[in-house]
């Protein structure tokens with residue numbers, strides 16, 4: 290029997306679609322079809338209608354009338370809440386780019402609507418699917434008795450002032466380095482080390498002028514580990530890399546590369562060098578840009594889920610609530626200049 294074709298609509302046709310998602314649908318996925326596209330920018334709307342050979346949608350109302358099952362949302366982060374609501378009102382399932390929304394209560398509200406309407410609500414944090422990340426996750430799960438001494442997250446990138454001229458860097462639409470770039474890594478910390486219990490952060494603008502921050506440093510106490518972090522887009526003129534170093538009692542696991550696509554393991558007594566070299570080679574993935582290649586795995590899982598080929602659920606947005614809480618805890622902390630404990634609802638300036 291032939292596989293059912295899963296039909297997608299694409300809402301928001303900006304940088305991430307151009308950099309990765311376009312080719313996934315055009316060249317890589319087999320059992321899917323883009324039935325409709327929409328962007329409020331007329332030029333992009335026309336361009337992608339042609340690329341995907343869909344009839345042109347004049348406005349979002351026309352777009353939502355088209356025959357598709359799942360809406361992929363990649364508008365600016367501050368618009369996600371309204372856009373997802375619109376999808377649910379039109380009985381479309383949703384897969385949204387990170388962050389699913391900016392506020393914790395928005396995520397809970399949308400999740401409740403999706404449950405009531407029996408609609409699926411997924412999010413993309415693609416780095417979770419990288420081989421190096423999967424290796425680390427499995428290692429930490431299998432070796433729970435091995436004590437974690439300290440975790441250090443470092444992201445030292447360059448975003449020029451012009452990057453902050455549209456929606457980036459504003460509280461209402463994005464936040465700063467923590468909510469836009471750092472969130473990929475903060476999400477991995479939550480994935481690896483469980484619930485964030487408390488956090489403290491300090492934010493500044495070192496090179497750029499923006500409402501939120503271009504530099505953020507702090508401490509996070511997770512269920513399973515203590516983590517220090519430093520995030521910045523203030524470097525000039527290039528990125529200098531990002532990494533997560535997990536210091537265990539006898540060895541350190543380092544995730545690095547432009548999107549945690551590389552892994553290095555080293556024992557403090559230098560044993561097992563050959564074995565670790567092999568692990569590094571086996572789990573390396575070549576990537577062209579920071580977006581990486583693992584969006585494919587997310588879409589593939591969603592398609593298989595719709596085809597009922599597997600019972601494994603793609604990443605539900607609500608499963609990443611701790612990532613969103615932690616972002617808001619850190620922003621609240623830098624405002625209150627104190628530790629913030631995890632709680633049912635955390636509110637900060639983000640999304641206001």
Ligand SMILES: NC(=O)c1ccc[n+]([C@@H]2O[C@H](COP(=O)([O-])OP(=O)(O)OC[C@H]3O[C@@H](n4cnc5c(N)ncnc54)[C@H](O)[C@@H]3O)[C@@H](O)[C@H]2O)c1
Pocket residue numbers: 300301302303304305306327328329330333349362363364365366368386387388413414415469579580
């Ligand atoms: N997973 C990743 O690695 C990754 C990478 C980049 C961006 N992102 C996320 O993807 C989202 C989009 O980022 P981007 O860099 O592509 O932004 P972008 O500004 O390049 O694109 C956003 C597009 O959405 C359109 N848009 C905004 N509001 C709209 C509306 N109401 N109706 C129709 N179109 C609308 C804009 O016109 C624009 O074309 C953000 O949430 C961002 O955080 C994820």
